[in-house]
Amino acid sequence: MAAVFYISSAVAVVATLLTITCRNAIHALLYLIVSLLAVAIDFFVMGAPFVAALELIIYAGAIMVLFIFVVMMLNMGEHAGETALDVFKPRAWAGPSLLALVLLAEIAALVSRQSAPLSGVEISSKQVGVALFGPYVIGVELASLLLTAGLLGAYHLGRKAVTREDEVHGIDTRQSRAVTGDPVVSAGAGRSSHAA
Amino acid sequence: MTASDLVALSPLILLSATALVVMLSIAIRRHHGASATLALLGLAASFASLRWAASVTPRQVTGLLLIDGYTLFYWGVLLALAAAVVLLAYSYLEHQTGHQEEFYCLMLLATAGGLVLVASSHMASLFLGFEILSVSLYALIAYLHLQRLPLEAGVKYLVLAATSSAFLLFGMALLYSETGSMQLATLARFYMGAPNAALGAAGWAGTVLMLTGIGFKLAVVPFHLWTPDVYQGAPLPTTALVATISKGSVFALLLRWFHPAGSLAGTPVWWAFVIMAAASMLAGNLLALRQNNVKRLLAYSSIAHMGYLMVAFVAAGPLAVQAATYYLLAYVITILGAFGIMSVLCSGEEECCELEDYRGLFWQRPVLAAMFSAMLLSLAGIPLTAGFLGKFYVMAAGASSALWLLLFVLVASSTIGLYYYLRVLVVLFSSLPEDHVKVMLPRGRVPAGAGFSLAVLVILLFVFGLYPAPLWDLIRGISAGIG
Structure with a gap:
């Protein structure tokens, strides 16, 4: 178990380093997904399967949204099709796939051999729920306030951008590129609340 | 959760409910005045319920929040500040195009975040309060997002605040792995050097990372770089919010849990505080010298003021807590007044914050200019x-702990600071230029709400400067339990 933990940690570190050094946004996103998967395996090995599942569900969803933003917003114009096709070149997927294969081998090893979690106890989803709605109930309520703030902010900052985009759409490339600043900001505001 | 817990939390619950009511009222029908009135009523109800909450305090509510006299005092201050910001924002936003109502909603949420921060006794509530405040501020800073400067300021704040939150979170993780507890009281015991409680390398690293996150919010050197840009870019009511509620609540939290109480003196972390204090005082005042934009000038001066506050913070004993609280109160009243006057003066969509815009203001708007002068003098x-008096108490606290070097820096940098405050004053009272065409505010009345809040702020400024005894006694009462 300890070996699995350290290998997936190493994968997470390598993938994260590549995420922040990649110059192509789509390549970086692929590495980010691998990094999150590796962290999920870490959580699983530590004895927190529920958190591991959340990591997959929430972050996979968030990353997909980011993916769409990158493809649709940052590369407007004639290059959009090429960028989308870029994902299918080996240069884009070879690295992330290699790291993902390491993780897959780890999962295979985990499934084939049942063993106790590293921390000794396994935290079930029921225990998480009991903690959240017992001693941490105020925390849950506060998180809802946080989401409200994020939602309102994203609504306010994003709403005008749409109407303005309609006005200037197709008039001037430089102008429409300037407009794309707004959706990115609202995406950021929404994302940070999501991640929290 | 018992009924008494809910009573103790009633100010926070009422405030959050008000934010939701304002949001729903926007969904039903948009009306600027109605939203502002609802926000004010909610703040008033929340303020009134402080008395009710006081009947069941001190009380620890579910490990996350600690409601005692100190908490309620700061809650009252934050709620009053928020009410003043609502009044000022109303007159400011009237001149702006686009939706105005969401401002109140976000502002109430930011205030709720501040309330949570002040009350938090657990890392989870600390972080949630921190984030509620930050996320509301992202949107509030970029509120006028069709203009270039607010948008730029919003993005800068988003990136930097998110990074600082990451630092804070990582620091918490390290401290938790070291101490095995997320209670701030346990953490404080480790700093106080209780028996069987010593921090290892990971614990100190976590402490430094947490201080990075907190230092960012307070904008002390070396985490101050965002301040001038955000102050300048944000709409004036938001700037006032950042300068008062955001900084005030974070400092209140720091003061309660991380006040060294003398036992830290001489340790590396204490030296870090001392260096941050000295660097903030010097850098803030020196950088403010050559600013020609009043907002940027006040931003740099706020860095210096946080440095003065840190002097009281590193001093030992109960006097230090009282001095820091008094200074903080004096500072937030003053800076809110200064930004308030600027927001009243800035009619139309354009803000006039260049120093030249204020030339000869006294001959056009004598009352407002006199108020502004009072704020600058304070x-x-x-x-x-x-x-x-705030500075006097800080000096007294520093002297009682024999922090001579810091006091020397304080005196020297305050003297430097005089120069740029007086520079603004000179501009205010100099004669109008011959070719003067720009009139700051069309002749007429200051909006009633904004005028009222400004008058109250000026009165408080002089009352606390001339007759501090009642406030001082109140602060002594609430800070008896801590520090």
């Missing part, structure tokens, strides 16, 4: 104002 620490 910031400079001239006698008769609250700012002077």
Whole structure:
């Protein structure tokens, strides 16, 4: 178990380093997904399967949204099709796939051999729920306030951008590129609340 | 959760409910005045319920929040500040195009975040309060997002605040792995050097990372780089919010849990605080010298003021807590007044914050110019104002702990600071240029709400400067339990 933990940690570190050094946004996103998967395996090995599942569900969803933003917003114009096709070149997927294969081998090893979690106890989803709605109930309520703030902010900052985009759409490339600043900001505001 | 817990939390619950009510009222029908009125009523109800909450305090509510006299005092201050910001924002937003109503909603949420921060006794509530405040501020800073500067300021704040939150979170993780507890009281015991409680390398690293996150919010050197840009870019009511509620609540939290109480003196972390204090005082005042934009000038001066506050913070004993609280109160009143006057003066969509815009203001708007002068004199620490007494108490606290080097820096940098405050004053009272065409505010009345809040702030400024005894006794009462 300890070996699995350290290998997936190493994968997470390598993938994260590549995420922040990649110059192509789509390549970086692929590495980010691998990094999150590796962290999920870490959580699983530590004895927190529920958190591991959340990591997959929430972050996979968030990353997909980011993916769409990158493809649709940052590369407007004639290059959009090429960028989308870029994902299918080996240069884009070879690295992330290699790291993902390491993780897959780890999962295979985990499934084939049942063993106790590293921390000794396994935290079930029921225990998480009991903690959240017992001693941490105020925390849950506060998180809802946080989401409200994020939602309102994203609504306010994003709403005008749409109407303005309609006005200037197709008039001037430089102008429409300037407009794309707004959706990115609202995406950021929404994302940070999501991640929290 | 018992009924008494809910009573103790009633100010926070009422405030959050108000934010939701304002949001729903926007969904039903948009009306600027109605939203502002609802926000004010909610703040008033929340303020009134402080008395009710006081009947069941001190009380620890579910491990996350600690409601005692100190908490309620700061809650009252934050709620009053928020009410003043609502009044000022109303007159400011009237001149702006686009939706105005969401501002109140976000502002109430930011205030709720501040309330949570002040009350938090657990890392989870600390972080949630921190984030509620930050996320509301992202949107509030970029509120006028069709203009270039607010948008730029919003993005800068988003990136930097998110990074600082990451630092804070990582620091918490390290401290938790070291101490095995997320209670701030347990953490404080480790700093106080209780028996069987010593921090290892990971614990100190976590402490430094947490201080990075907190230092960012307070904008002390070396985490101050965002301040001038955000202050300049944000709409004036938001700037006032950042300068008062955001900084005030974070400092209140720091003061309660991380006040060294003398036992830290001489340790590396204590030296880090001392260096941050000295660097903030010097850098803030020196950088403010050559600013020609009043907002940027006040931003740099706020860095210096946080440095003065840190002097009281590193001093030992109960006097230090009282001095820091008094200074903080004097500072937030003054800076809110200064930004309030600027927001009243800025009619139309354009803000006039260049120093030249204020040339000869006294001959056009004598009352507002006099108020602005009072605020600037208080910031400079001239006698008769609250700012002077605040600085006096900080000096007393520092002297009682024999922090001579820091006090020397304080005196020297305050003297430097005088120069740029007086520079603004000179501009205010100099004669109008011949070709003067730009009139700051069309002749007429200051909006009633904004005028009222400004009048109250000026009165408080002089009351706390001339007759501090009642406030001082109140602060002594609430800070008896801590520090």
